[in-house]
Amino acid sequence: MAAESEEISWPSNYFNYFTEVEEHFQKARGTGLFLMSPLDWALVEAWKNAGVPLEAVLRGIDSAFENWRSKRSRIQMVNSVAYCTQAVMTEAQAMAGVAQTGRARREAPAPFSIEELETYLRNNAAEIRKQSGYDEIAASVDRAADEVSDLYGDLEDLERRLTALEDKMIAIARSRQTDDDLLRARRELDHQLRPYRGKMTAEQLSMLEKQYLERQLLEAAGLPRLSLFYLR
Helix, strand or coil: CHHHHCCECCCCCHHHHHHHHHHHHHHHHCCCCCCCCHHHHHHHHHHHHCCCCHHHHHHHHHHHHHHHHHCCCCCCCCCCHHHHHHHHHHHHHHHHCCCCCCCCECCCCCCCCHHHHHHHHHHHHHHHHCCCCCHHHHHHHHHHHHCHHHHCCCHHHHHHHHHHHHHHHHHHHHHHCCHHHHHHHHHHHHHHHHHHHHHCCHHHHHHHHHHHHHHHHHHHHCCCCCCHHHCC
């Protein structure tokens, strides 16, 4: 098939995944004043980690809003990206057969300069040092900043390196979390998820819960996200 040899046209560079989704949802919703919730960000991160193509997410958002606008009765405004979950998964499945052996992404310049990347890494290392018990991770982030000129040539490998460090931070923070803290986070998650549970599979819910709880854990511990997807 001709489609198998074609590259998928990505709306933006790989590392603009979060920004593209946020801006597209705001545009589809018809307001630039809307701010995505922690649940929204966790859901987008779950899609990104699961390999859902950015294009599938954007198409799914459009499809969900088209369906919403076609309804005669629209009592409530769409106030969460979670509303688009089924449409996004439908688009992802439709695109799954296009590139079974790996999705071809167009090479594009990084959405940030070497200087911006170094500043991001230095600032993150400084934020980590403010919390006790994370000095080794802060030192590793600083070393990445020292080597930024070399690492800039392979940002996906740097992303893997930073993800591994973030996983270590999460493990340390989780070991310090009290039962009350965890219970409070789970109650808030359940409250936010309640309207959307019927729209997601058990696997999707499990992934979303993991991302949400980890985001809340790092925020409560005063620790930054290290992923390049947060360099905005």
